[in-house]
Amino acid sequence: MTARFAERTTSMATDYRSDRPARPEPRDHFLPPALRAPLEGRTWREFGYLLLSLPMSIVFFSFAITAVSLGAGLLVTFLGIPVLAAGLAGCLGLGAVERARARGLLHLDVAGPAPVRGKKSGLMSWVGAVLKSGASWRHLLYAVLHFPWAIFAFVVSVTFWVTGWGLLLYPLWRWTFPRFLDQPGISLYGDADGTQLYVDTPFEIGATAAVGLVLVFASPWLIRGLVSVDRMMVAGLLGPSRLATRVVELESDRGVVVDTAAADLRRIERDLHDGAQARLVALAMDLGLAKEKLTEDPEAAARMVDEAHGEVKVALQELRDLARGIHPAVLTDRGLDAALSSVASRCTVPVTVEVDLPARPAPAIEGIAYFTVSELLQNVSKHAQARRATVDVWRSQDRLMLQVTDDGTGGADLSAGSGLAGLAERLGAVDGILAVDSPTGGPTRVIAELPWRA
Template identity: 40%
Template structure:
């Protein structure tokens, strides 16, 4: 029983060493050309961005690099048990080419990929090659001793390590060296794991990036708290100056009416009509206030119909296209609704557009909203602007905002929010 167990363990270990050698050889054949091609194309495409050509080629090239990096992440998990999470920021697929290029170049993961490609074609190539060499090179020495030396000797001699093979005796010496080198074969799985750990150290998010991510999230959460406090103060002010004042005035009118009912019925009747109008105005203000907090149409019919209702109230011809798989969570719906509302308000006030297109699309757990107008362009995300407020609102939900607005138009604002 013990002998069978030992034999099984030895067989498993041998199979693992052989598998590591084969996988290392496969990586050797892929690593150098793949990394060299990806890095060269990326470098050339990014260099051509200032002249305009790279604006159109860079998204395609970097998308290919990301696909290659994700494939290597899969190999690292399946072949080495090394998990490397993919941490790319979402890219607006339907946005203008410049918006996609700008978003990709702003993503730290893009530059992390390019650094990895440089190392992968050097140190990564060496570690993958060594995991194959420590197994295959000793086997070559045994093959030379078994007779491979004869065809090799016809070419004028053959060096195996430090042994020059020219006859059977020197071939046996090469075989002995191969047997000695077999002691290094168990290193193959470790070298392959080292290759994948090197990949993880470069493709994985670093501590500095994680710290920056925490800082950004802290700021967006603080902005959310400040915005909520400001919203509560606005509601309090609107109630105090609007509906509350009208209700107080209506109460005073009713008191006066009560005293005039017997003395001056005509005046009481006029005051009664005034009180009724005050109640109508107060009710209208309360409805507007509630709509500003959470529109009833959003709660009852969802984001698509709520955005359509927004579009109907605009003085500009607006086309709405909705492709939603279902209803996102209520906070996400609310954030998306008010973000669209702010973007539309900016478009109507500042763009001079006579037509607006709104596209709502949900896929792969992301809610993507694009608002396009044919106005004069020149929209920027500057401090204190409406777009900056939209960016802060989306940042609370880990969403992103991209603006493409060249002078002369058109302007395309793309928003992406995780649905969960």
């Protein structure tokens, strides 16, 4: 069950982190995919991609080998290094064309690598940056590896595709043989003695069309298998490196952390200003009035002091709530089990809490887990219209797993711009994942995954 949850949350995390609009849901079809595949636009686009791969790979391979060979041959002179850098830069340009082709025909959106810039202005700085760029050498490797693969994929796909449709439609074009070739049909066998075997009887023609039908239905899946290799090559060699992608993610997550911290500080300041601070100011004024009336009207002063005592209790409770919102003492002293049980006791519906942890995670992760469950239970209280809820916490390898379920009306959506989206961003800032399964009518299941980092 844990592995399934992890896989599902990972795929859903990819969806919400992506800035691209979601693809429309596929329409219902009466025919199964195996029967409609030969006529689908996807099959023809992928077949067109394989057809274009051969001439494109010839151009890419020829340019890359020529540029590298020329640059390597001129290394004994000063011109070799700039020529080699220019060749690598050309590979980057041809890689952009390949990414555009994959985007248009395969619907594979691969981001380009970061632009190559020298630390200083000038030709030699740019040459050094190109030669040090891992992206330029990966583009060169793509040019070398894709050429033999493109030949193989072109031959296999064209052979199966053309043979399948040709045999399937053989009853429609068989008439060309007696009219133009003076033979009754396709020649299967012939020898020097004049023995000939043709496909010309109704049974043979029907069997030929049946074989063609099988090839037509099999060809789209063969093409998709061939194209999957192209997808991996384009994504792995023509896109940004994992390190560069990771740096971008960390920069984005750092911005989220800074914004979240600033928002929390503003919230604390607002709560202090509008809550405890205002109440304490009013309390000081009431005590001042009580002091003035102490000699003139002791009974009125006593009543005012009694009211001030009640205000002090309220102010203390607000400060406790505020402190609990920053970091509850029970979490520090007793861990997640006790802290989440305390949160569950304040929920408006009965909540069952099960915590199965062999040890305590890192304090920062523990705090994020606490506030995640707190916010999810607040959503249950305010919006779910549920009768009961459950909270499960467990460890899966090096990940802390949280699951909050309720039997409410459902309809929770990460993409609706609600508090769940902000919660997902907070989890993403620490390499966490939030997944929501909430069909209309319920039940709702929210799974959060955090790094353990003990």
